[in-house]
Amino acid sequence: MPFMLNVNRQTFEVDVPEGTPLLWVIRDELKLTGTKFGCGVASCGACTVHVDGEPTRSCVTYVEDVEGAGITTIEGVDSDVSHAVHRAWNELNVVQCGYCQSGQIMSAIGLLSGNRTPTIEEIEDYMWGNACRCAAYQRIRAAVRRASEILEA
Amino acid sequence: MTRQLTRRSFLKSASALSGTVLVIGLDAGNALASAGDAAEFTPFVRITAGGRVTAVVKHFECGQGTATGLATLIAEELNLALDRVEVEFAPADAATYGNFLFGGTQGTGGSSSMASSFMLYRRAGAAAREMLVGAAAEAWGVPADSVTLADGQLSADGHAAPMGEFVASASAREVPAKPRLKDASAFTVIGNPRTARRDNGPKTDGSAVYAMDLHLENQVVAVMLRSPRFGGTLVSFDDSAASDMPGFVRAAALPTRTAVVVYGENTWAALQARDAIGAEWDFSRADNRGSGQIKADLLAAVNGDAEFDAKGSAAETAELLDGAAQVIERDFFFPYLAHATMEPLTCTIAPTENGVMLHDGCQMPTGAQMAVAAVLQIPHENVEVTTLYAGGTFGRRSTQTADYHVEAALAFALAGGRRPVKLVWSREDDIRGGYYRPAVAHKVRIGLDEDGRIVGWDHRVSGTPIFKGGPMDAFIVQNGVDSSSVEGAHDTPYDIPGHHVGLTDDRSPITVNWWRSVGHSHTAYVMETMMDLAAAAAGRDPVDYRMEYLKGGTADHARMAGVLRLAAEKSGWNGPAAEGRSRGVAVHKSFGTFVAEVVEISGNADDGIVIEKVTCAVDCGVAVNPDVVKAQMEGGIGYGIGHAMRNEITFTDGEVDQFNFPDYEPLRISDIRAIETHVVPSTEPPTGVGEPGTPPSGPALANAIAVAGPRVTHLPISTNGVNFA
Numbered sequence: 001m002p003f004m005l006n007v008n009r010q011t012f013e014v015d016v017p018e019g020t021p022l023l024w025v026i027r028d029e030l031k032l033t034g035t036k037f038g039c040g041v042a043s044c045g046a047c048t049v050h051v052d053g054e055p056t057r058s059c060v061t062y063v064e065d066v067e068g069a070g071i072t073t074i075e076g077v078d079s080d081v082s083h084a085v086h087r088a089w090n091e092l093n094v095v096q097c098g099y100c101q102s103g104q105i106m107s108a109i110g111l112l113s114g115n116r117t118p119t120i121e122e123i124e125d126y127m128w129g130n131a132c133r134c135a136a137y138q139r140i141r142a143a144v145r146r147a148s149e150i151l152e153a
Numbered sequence: 154m155t156r157q158l159t160r161r162s163f164l165k166s167a168s169a170l171s172g173t174v175l176v177i178g179l180d181a182g183n184a185l186a187s188a189g190d191a192a193e194f195t196p197f198v199r200i201t202a203g204g205r206v207t208a209v210v211k212h213f214e215c216g217q218g219t220a221t222g223l224a225t226l227i228a229e230e231l232n233l234a235l236d237r238v239e240v241e242f243a244p245a246d247a248a249t250y251g252n253f254l255f256g257g258t259q260g261t262g263g264s265s266s267m268a269s270s271f272m273l274y275r276r277a278g279a280a281a282r283e284m285l286v287g288a289a290a291e292a293w294g295v296p297a298d299s300v301t302l303a304d305g306q307l308s309a310d311g312h313a314a315p316m317g318e319f320v321a322s323a324s325a326r327e328v329p330a331k332p333r334l335k336d337a338s339a340f341t342v343i344g345n346p347r348t349a350r351r352d353n354g355p356k357t358d359g360s361a362v363y364a365m366d367l368h369l370e371n372q373v374v375a376v377m378l379r380s381p382r383f384g385g386t387l388v389s390f391d392d393s394a395a396s397d398m399p400g401f402v403r404a405a406a407l408p409t410r411t412a413v414v415v416y417g418e419n420t421w422a423a424l425q426a427r428d429a430i431g432a433e434w435d436f437s438r439a440d441n442r443g444s445g446q447i448k449a450d451l452l453a454a455v456n457g458d459a460e461f462d463a464k465g466s467a468a469e470t471a472e473l474l475d476g477a478a479q480v481i482e483r484d485f486f487f488p489y490l491a492h493a494t495m496e497p498l499t500c501t502i503a504p505t506e507n508g509v510m511l512h513d514g515c516q517m518p519t520g521a522q523m524a525v526a527a528v529l530q531i532p533h534e535n536v537e538v539t540t541l542y543a544g545g546t547f548g549r550r551s552t553q554t555a556d557y558h559v560e561a562a563l564a565f566a567l568a569g570g571r572r573p574v575k576l577v578w579s580r581e582d583d584i585r586g587g588y589y590r591p592a593v594a595h596k597v598r599i600g601l602d603e604d605g606r607i608v609g610w611d612h613r614v615s616g617t618p619i620f621k622g623g624p625m626d627a628f629i630v631q632n633g634v635d636s637s638s639v640e641g642a643h644d645t646p647y648d649i650p651g652h653h654v655g656l657t658d659d660r661s662p663i664t665v666n667w668w669r670s671v672g673h674s675h676t677a678y679v680m681e682t683m684m685d686l687a688a689a690a691a692g693r694d695p696v697d698y699r700m701e702y703l704k705g706g707t708a709d710h711a712r713m714a715g716v717l718r719l720a721a722e723k724s725g726w727n728g729p730a731a732e733g734r735s736r737g738v739a740v741h742k743s744f745g746t747f748v749a750e751v752v753e754i755s756g757n758a759d760d761g762i763v764i765e766k767v768t769c770a771v772d773c774g775v776a777v778n779p780d781v782v783k784a785q786m787e788g789g790i791g792y793g794i795g796h797a798m799r800n801e802i803t804f805t806d807g808e809v810d811q812f813n814f815p816d817y818e819p820l821r822i823s824d825i826r827a828i829e830t831h832v833v834p835s836t837e838p839p840t841g842v843g844e845p846g847t848p849p850s851g852p853a854l855a856n857a858i859a860v861a862g863p864r865v866t867h868l869p870i871s872t873n874g875v876n877f878a
Contacts, residue, residue, distance in 0.1 A: 016421075017399050024421040033366035034359020036544075037420070038495055039580040043814040046495065074359035090353045093780055096788055097216030098356030099495040099544030105357060124823040131814065133495040133545050134216045135791020136784070137822040 008076025034074035045130035055110035088146035096134035204317035211250035218781035230278025245518035245538035260517035264744035264841020279332035375564035382807035384439035384662030401426035451594035454615035459655020461633035463643035470653035473609030477600025488801035496544020503573035508535025514543025516551035524555030528562035590668030605691020609651030641676030677848030681739035720749035724768035737856025739849035745840035761878030774837035789846020795820025797851030
């Protein structure tokens, strides 16, 4: 059935069954593949998008629940926070395989948008649900700190 | 554009849309001689008339940094900034891009990429430089040694031009038989601690394309309903409940009877339809054991006589142990482990004019190509491979059966061979789908004299062999010993007197595979636990005690002792641990690389242990990209510690108990507070770094826990009453 979705400030009409996870609408229908499939049960965070600014696991968010909401994917981020996060991620060579990184970055942007100077504990709490099988955590933690510094400069 | 180069001509110009392109390769000569005549000249670097330089990378990029590393070698010899070198993955062509450390097969593994590429890619870059310099010198009428190439500019007294201007004339020049390589003292890119990874951009803005991201026109998605037990075969299936589900296309039994393939118009439709399909299986040839039985069987094997001897003699060692002042004895158990790559397994097979194109984060192009060709019954050269970024591997994207490539090929054939078929594994498929690090048991008995010195060491191992019976059996298995079961034990650099290593194979249809560091993933744990126990029995410091067995004056001893000393020094080992802290150490050689790690913890087993810091020292020869080396140590340590802490694949009546990340809990950001890596300066040829960080991490943690808590020899650690905060 048809749903109207607002993704990255554009409106799309998609024809999918009710109950389809937003993840698969974004990936298979809209072909925005920066948002990744990692587990399907909200335990890895690779599918993280922003729904009205809030980091949200798109694999357990259903299409009918986000009609009318403002959805942002990694392809659509563009703010002082996202620029700082991208810069920090590049400066610190955070990525390895990179598959989780869209989700890591969407979470980091969510964190820093609400709290520009998070403590290490706040970073770990907030980013806990974003798994990285390459274990790039040390750099993820440092890059959030670095993005915070950039924002505060 | 042809990639066939003649033996003598080494440079080839070809036209591309962007104009003249210089394809520069090199005589693989010495390096490839052992692989026979298959590999001749290899195109590794392209330069366009516009001055655009591309490194053609013969390995895949799974996060280990090889794409950046090989581009670094080209950049160095061309005197270019690294960000001026683009990266492209090579097509499947073993004759051109084979890995000489794999007998010429094209593929990535065994931490061999840099080791097999260091001279090859430097020579390619140096040849390109010499050809361009020669062309400019001739045009300008000046001696070649007065021309320099730097930052993409050729210059000599009174002359200057962008290198692109000489691409066409350089292509007509004689090939330098032995291009002059830059002296290491002149390196500016190799060894630079601040180089940026070449894949930072696309991996942070969502544009990097992984196989999971492919959407080819008219594609159909295939998922597999596999036997819930290893060795089960399909009797029948019923897809009536799926028949009117939206997007469901059809289901079919694989001719191998190992699975039902379920096709959907998209991923969600295929996954939903699969859930609605029922199947009946024949388990008469399956492994129907539970984990308790598997463990008991393995432990029984190591408590009996070994089937094969990997080193020494059981009888001679037994005699030495009989005469020992004391004997320390422990048995060990290591569970099956899944790789759990972040990107679940996937690939797409699409029809081409004369065959197919495999789109894959392809770890072993030759194996995948052969396997797909065999299924489709077409010549292997008609199976092309497009290598995409891989969302991790840890070994999983290469199996000796090319398991998921075969599945995709069968699904492609059953779908009629006209539509592109994208095979998708879910996370549950991945966790439950086999090709695990084998479950392994060890039993060690060490005899010590009155002074605590080792007089004999009897070591028995049992697990399912990885290579035996497979295509590489003849290369790996000697006298019945699959070295992947005992590597790191029978070939330890320690000078161990009276050392016997025996092996008993376990046979099960539960599929096993190499898993980051392969045999070292368990042997290092055993060696380094036993070393600590021996040191304690001798009343010696664990670092000092290990040093006693590294005094033979060999290069291995010097390097192993070197990293051990460095890790000890940087971790403050020689001073007392801070209040409430405990430290453990481990050192191990794997894949030619030496790594020592000191793990410092706080807390206790009851209330929860906190991993405060891991101090790592690594000697991998020349560190081409020191920051990549550090990242690989950080990642390897995290991978090793995470699994040692709490991961296991277990079975009940032959079925895997785990499903997804909630019950195969990955390492999380808060699990290790800090990792500090020190790279030993070296002029030795580079060795690998993708795996060697992993082996010492588990035992270093266990040794730290044992200072004030239990001595854990049955993994994972969390099943021994040890909690983590």
